[in-house]
Amino acid sequence: MTAPGNVVIVGAGPAGLLLAGDLAAAGVPVTVLERRATGSSLTRAFAVHARTLEILDAREMAGELLATGQKVRRVRLFGAARVDLSRLPGRFPYLLVTPQYETERVLEGRALAAGAEIVRGAEVVGLRQDETGVEVEIRLADGTADHRRADYLVGCDGVRSRIREALGLPFPGRSAIRSVMLADVRLDDEPREVLTVGSSGDAFAFLAPFGDGWYRAIAWNRDHQVPDTEPVDLAELRATVRRALGTDHGMRDPRWTSRFHSDERQVPRYSAGRVFLAGDAAHVHSPAGGMGMNTGLQDAANLGWKLAAVLHGHTGPGLLDTYHAERHPVGRAVLRTSGGLVRAATLGPRPLRAARTAAAALATRVPPVARRAAETVSGIGVAYPPPRGAHPLTGRRAPDIPLMGEPSRLHEALRGGRFVLVVAANDPAVTYLATKRWADRVHCASADGATRTSALVRPDGHIAWATDETAPDRRATQIRDALTMWCGPPAAHVHH
Template structure:
């Protein structure tokens, strides 16, 4: 008979449900900030069914700011051009930053580097533990869990984050709606060998009634995703390699000599989004909050960016210095992003599924013409990669507020902004060497702010959030006026400053 006991979350102020990429990045961020956290994962030895292969440029920048991008890049293949609709090529080499490409690598490699970082930082991962009950009050969250042996216990934490996927138990226990629809049914998956590997790292083809996607694992195995408009059985129906060959030949003109399938499956692709990412002390992130079509490879990337947004805000709240409304800003900033990605990926999928030949020809003509125009090409690449994502800024704010911070060169060490972000603090990038400003930032907000001198010629001073977005900026050059503006911005974003020692100068 199952036993019950009640205790605080083991070693944790934050409970995270789900050890996929979203939960692992969040755990690593919290642990690196000194927040005790525990991930509860239902799976034990069951492998995670890898569906994500694309790691986009903005996600790589976030990983770079955590010191793990290079490790991941070594596992995959950078692709600087994406072929869409057969003859349409989207050039990603126009993107700014260190990663002008999409990295093609299996999801299990992304999970590996994130898991290693989380564990090294002190996060705890508990496999074989299933969430079965959930409640909250003004002071915390209680989670009833069932362990592998059947025993139940109740854990208490300050906050809980559901990063447990499209069939989220957390979302279900909160009784939250997940409105949307199924857009593609009975998508087939297979891991195969190929006698005739494709030329491109990512191969996509669609002819209206058939769609196929091929990507390498890097070890001689390939993931094939295929869909047949005329045969859409239940997701539980077995997948036969002959059917995937037939659909792939229809979509790509060849089956690439696929053979020796080691694994096959089916799934339904939905477009859904929960109305609220926060319910009291409980948050939803990744596929638990939003799910998109596979077109554009957005799903895992958006989930990782959810975690990057939420992690530092939870850490600030638990440290006691978060400004009012900071936790609410997670929903305010990320919900519109999820909605926009849902629309873009859905539009791309529907464009690929056009059935009449005349419409497919028109689609190709329009798309090819559009990507030949440099501003359009850059805008599309920026949207797909996440580089151009910006959060709302208050009226009258500097033009850079809310935008991605470029990885600017810094004077001294570290030599780049994203290296300076690796300790999880805000970075105040000052335009000129001003000892008074440096003293202000490092002595009054020592646990929250790092001061760095811009390495190039610039008049802009910017306060960069821990997630790599610009919180505030100014072009003011008058020292006294600039110092007052910086002090106001630091107080707004980083809370009340630490008291000065009695022997320190004031002003």
């Protein structure tokens, strides 16, 4: 068998590390270039949403990450308005609060164990691509020059992406909120809720625990809009938190402070030739709702299996066009949701704030609205547009259904990185098609329970194809055609 081509990833943040692990696990040589010489002990993101936990579960990482954080089943927005995550479908009806560096640690461990190469202190200074590959020029930590060539390159290098700039792609958008204060602090008075959030119109504050006695404080003061270079004064931080929350919880001993502005931006195209963008390099959001990192991780989950399929020769490069088609609308929707939340949280006039709070409290008590809000924020509701005439399940997230035998549930079956064909029990013709002719690409499993639906689940957990056909011959033909379309031609030599 011919060895597959290789991939270079720029950026060892969450998206880059998940993508590296997926490619390495699929047998694709992958190198990650990271400008930082060491991993960061700082953190931006705290929220790991339900859909991301499902993605991690399908890679056998959810359990390790769950041990590092705290579960939140209801997230307060304004006043009595809350998003209830406890009714979400699936194994993770909550938000996991854990520092981003814990997420990166778990992802990096998997990537290295699978064989990915991570080169730190490697700064990209140039990029060229042609019809056969991509070449990047890099400057190493000791100042020496080097270069890497790959079949494909993925820029996961953040909001100031060198890869996006090298491609000449615009990054249109605007600043959602300016002069936001950040600090890692101790608190004398532990908050009652895991996540503490509040606003007064002129002030906004958010507190999240690291789990070791330190808290990340995020605060905004409408009356003091200064450049990002202005130092954060503890007295102003405490006063702003008191205005937003009614107390500063005895805030003291800051070990780190900073000031930043939050942008809302999205690149018009997630790819150019053989180069792709994922995570903050492609889209950046306000922190409201904690959806930014999660969206980037889901970008990586979408792209990884497609790159592997193309590089292994199972399908043509046209599959890679679906990355932009599927993920760009998701990024745009997250921009709208997070932007709406931050603007609602920072409304100034008191009458508008009162109306906002009342409307949000009322809406979140209406079951369909509450369910939709939870599915939107958590990512559980993300579905990709199906082709015309497709089964209604096509493009939707596949639930973690129980299966007969081992593996005993769908997410466990996805851990091999293959497609999973789920069929009714006792369907030997279909089982033969998948286990003999597509065994290297498809795991065939029988649903544990009465079902008439057969479904082909993609490695990222979305449904590629489904049918309710019950006639055995027609069903077998449909499944064979679906396997050929999604997984490539069957193996040439099959022993009967």
